[in-house]
Amino acid sequence: MTNPDPSRPTLSEVARRAGVGRSSAARVLGNYGSVSEHTRRRVLVAAAELGYETNELARSMSTGVTMTIGVVLADIANPFxxxxxxxxxxxxxxxxxxxxxxxxxxxxxxxxxxxRLLVGKQVDGIIAAPAGGAHAPAAALRWAHERGTAVVQVDRTLNGFDADAVVMDNRDAARTAAERLIAAGHRRVALAWGPARQGRGAVTADHLREWAGSSEISSVGERYLGYAAALEAAGIPLDPALVMTGEQTIEGVRRFARRALAGEGRPTAFIATEVDAVIGVLAEARAAGLVLPADLSLIGFDDSPWASVHDPPITTLRQPVQRLGEHAAEILIARLGGDRRPRVVDHLASETVDQGSVAPPG
Amino acid sequence: MTNPDPSRPTLSEVARRAGVGRSSAARVLGNYGSVSEHTRRRVLVAAAELGYETNELARSMSTGVTMTIGVVLADIANPFxxxxxxxxxxxxxxxxxxxxxxxxxxxxxxxxxxxRLLVGKQVDGIIAAPAGGAHAPAAALRWAHERGTAVVQVDRTLNGFDADAVVMDNRDAARTAAERLIAAGHRRVALAWGPARQGRGAVTADHLREWAGSSEISSVGERYLGYAAALEAAGIPLDPALVMTGEQTIEGVRRFARRALAGEGRPTAFIATEVDAVIGVLAEARAAGLVLPADLSLIGFDDSPWASVHDPPITTLRQPVQRLGEHAAEILIARLGGDRRPRVVDHLASETVDQGSVAPPG
Structure with missing residues (x-):
């Protein structure tokens, strides 16, 4: 956290002088939570000695700084x-x-x-992976952002919502994956999953591009665009039958893979951009009696330790997922400390981990 | 939630009459969070019509019921x-x-x-997987429990802490796993992981029993006792060299497995009670050129979808992990609703999923 006026003592300096943790000092000076009488006395004495109460304490009292961050994520049971x-x-x-x-x-x-729950609990700021949706997406997030709560989007950016954001460079990751498969000789590369289907009927490349652009969960759209760009650069026509647009579950992936593998011009390689997509492709490959990588190549986006002990170990685009969260917190905390830069949208790069599930088409 | 006085209207009845969700009604009547003006009016009218404000509202105002539950877990990046x-x-x-x-x-x-953070945020109750530790384990949890905050322990029970608890039946699960391997003909069954080592020097069966009993994370101790009971019932002497007592990481499991597999009387089967233990055993088996299940049998406790697509699919003790959390919440919510039963400690059973990583010893 930056200190806007270096001549004034910071909360950290009070904590250090009192010999307590920063969060204990914040609780005492913010008058919330619970600390021992001993700690409370030490912090108040240190604050008085440093002349702290004339500035940051007053601010903390009037603005209600609570030294807590609220986080809203899609599904915590997803390892990502x-x-x-x-x-x-x-x-x-x-x-x-x-x-x-x-x-x-x-x-x-x-x-x-x-x-609303988090705002009711007076968090200082919020980090969220916005859910999107058809009606008034992120209504409460926008409301919180507009009333002055610092908000950072993580993993996705919603169209038209100008809060700071940290996302994976999904377009680059999918393009890299497709390029590697193409370099290995593949021309029939399937993508699971692609943009969510909108409407019924046959899907064209134009549909896919449009759906990718309007996708509210921008990561999915970005991945499709990276995949399509790699095909185009290699002069390979895009086949909509190789892009999954159905239900985004293991079962949905299995259905998509089953249909694709049974059809004319079956894919010789898959890009699976979610753990459930990787599992679905592996399950369906086994059901079809296909051996990786001789019969089918696969690049996954899931860096689970299971991928390394699989037979063969799965070639993976390792995403610095924990770093994604850390960086979102750093941006938020800088904002809470007075950072007034224009909007920040940072992209984190993936790293390819070669493990043995890619080979030339059989 | 039980209603202690049936003649008085409940929060649910107010919500129903107002045509809003229970949590919206709670926010209006608890005077926290944010709701639309329209909702607020409807709830206040419904409360007045039902005579609600003379009882539960007053209680909610005076006791500060906030309709929020705090949860403290060891490591959310662990899928469990x-x-x-x-x-x-x-x-x-x-x-x-x-x-x-x-x-x-x-x-x-x-x-x-x-x-302390959660108490500061005025949660109505807390569910925690207590961390244990040498000094004053669960000091703040005990403090919160004693001052009247409802507390439910999940996954573990700390010695001497009498809050309600919901745990897996870990002793039964480990005994079942060992019994299955013994029934398949194994007599050299390794356990990863066992109780944490206390002190240096050679480990005896007496040490293991003592460490299991004093283990503050009771699930580990319980699993060891189930494993030992199955061996004893089958008349197989316990070999301490087959029980891991070192560092509880993938690398620690690999070192343990490497030593065990290289020694005299190497194990023909492993029980791996954590996802990291499963991964460590699989990695080391591959490094040693052992093929499952012909050269080595394995029963894991991790019900990851990766286990089903592994080659061979890993036989697993499926623990109803999500149910564990649900049941802890149910007990807590009943307590918040006035349930005054004596202390509850519930054990949930595991289910064996036969998948193909168990065979007779080669």
């Missing part, structure tokens, strides 16, 4: 979001902030409830 | 705890409660901070 939260939590703790998590389950109404 | 939180969160939401999670990272000091 669990790692994001871990990163947020660690970075926040290092800066003296407590962290409170609420699950939104990708449901815009539950997200709104979660945001 | 992520699923526990998911269960808590879903059950709480169904009863109109919001849920706030804080990570403790298995560190007693961070757990204390987390509990």
């Amino acid at each position: 979001f669990a790692a994001v939260f871990r990163g947020i939590s660690d970075a926040a703790r290092a800066a003296g902030y407590g962290t409170l998590l609420v699950n939104s389950d990708e449901d815009p109404e539950l997200e709104d409830e979660a945001v | 705890f992520a699923a526990v939180f998911r269960g808590i969160s879903d059950a709480a939401r169904a009863a109109g409660y919001g849920t706030l999670l804080v990570n403790s990272d298995e560190d007693p000091e961070l757990e204390d901070e987390a509990v």
Whole structure:
């Protein structure tokens, strides 16, 4: 946290002089939570000695700074979001902030409830992976942002919502994956999953581009655009039958893979951009009697330790997921400390981990 | 939630009459969070019509009921705890409660901070997987419990802490796993992981029993006792060299497995009670050129979808992890609703999922 006026003592300096943790000092000076009488006395004495009460304490009293950050994530049972939260939590703790998590389950109404709950608990700022949705997406997040609560989006950016954001460079990751498969000789590369289907009927490349652009969960759209760009650069025509647009579950992936593998011109490689997509492709490959990588190549986006002990170990685009959370927390904490830069949208790069599930087409 | 006086209207009845959700009604009547003016008016009218404000509202005002539950878990990046939180969160939401999670990272000091943070945020009750530790384990949890905050322990029970608890039947699960391997013909069954080592020097069966009994994270001790009971019932002498007592990480498991597999009388089967233990055993088996299940049998406790697509699919003790969280929330919510039963300690049973990593010893 930056100190806007170096001549004034900071909360950290009070904590250091009192010989207590920053969060204990914040509780005493913010007059919330619970600390021992001993600690309370030491902090108040240190604050008085440093002349602290004339500035930051007054601010903390009037603005109600609570040294807590609220976090709203889609589904904490997904290891991706669990790692994001871990990163947020660690970075926040290092800066003296407590962290409170609420699950939104990708449901815009539950997200709104979660945001209101956190605002009711007087968090200083909110980090959220916005759920999107057809009606008034992120209504409560926008409301909180407009009333002055610092908000940072993580993993996604909603169209038209100008809060700071930290996302994976999903377009680059998907393009890298497709390029590697093309370099290995593949021309029939399937993508699971692609943009969410809008409407019925046959899907064209134009549909896919349009859906990717309007996708409220921008990561999915970005990945499709990276995939399509790699095909185009290699002069390979895009086949909409190789892009999954159905239900985004393991079962949905299995259905998509089954249909694709049974059809004319079956894919010789898959890009699976979620853990459930990786599992679905592996399950369906086994059901079809296909051996990786001789019969089918696969690049996954899930850096689970299971991927390394799989036979063959799965080639993976390792995303710095915990770093994603840490960086979101750093941006938020800088804002809370007075950072007034224009909007920040940072992209984190992935790293390819070669493990043995890619080979030339059989 | 039970209604202690049936002649008085409940919060649910007010919500129903107002045509709003229970949590919206709670926010209006508890005077926290944010709701639309329209909702606020409807709820206040319904409360007045039902005569609600003379009882529960007054109680809510004076006791500060906030319809929020605090959760303190060891490490949310561990899929086990992520699923526990998911269960808590879903059950709480169904009863109109919001849920706030804080990570403790298995560190007693961070757990204390987390509990104080949640108490400061006026949660109605707390669900925690206590971290244990040498000095004053669960100090803040005990403090919160004694001052009247409802507390439910989940996944573990700390010695001497009499809050309600919901745990897996870990002793039964480990005994079942060992019995299955013994029934398949194995007599050299390794356990990863066993109780934490206390002190140096050679480990005896007496040490192991003592460490299991004093283990503050009771699940580990219980699993060892179930394993030992199955061996004893089959008349197989316990070999301490087959029980891991070192560092509880993937690398620690690999070192343990490497030593055990290289020694005289190497194990023909492993029980791996954590996801990291499963990964460590699989990695080391591959490094040693052992093929499952012909050269080595394995029963894991991790019900990841990766286990089903592994080659061979891993035989697993499926623990109803999400249910563990749900049930903890149900007990807590009943307590908040006035349930005055004596202390509840519930054990949930595991289910064996036969998948193909168990065979007779080669």
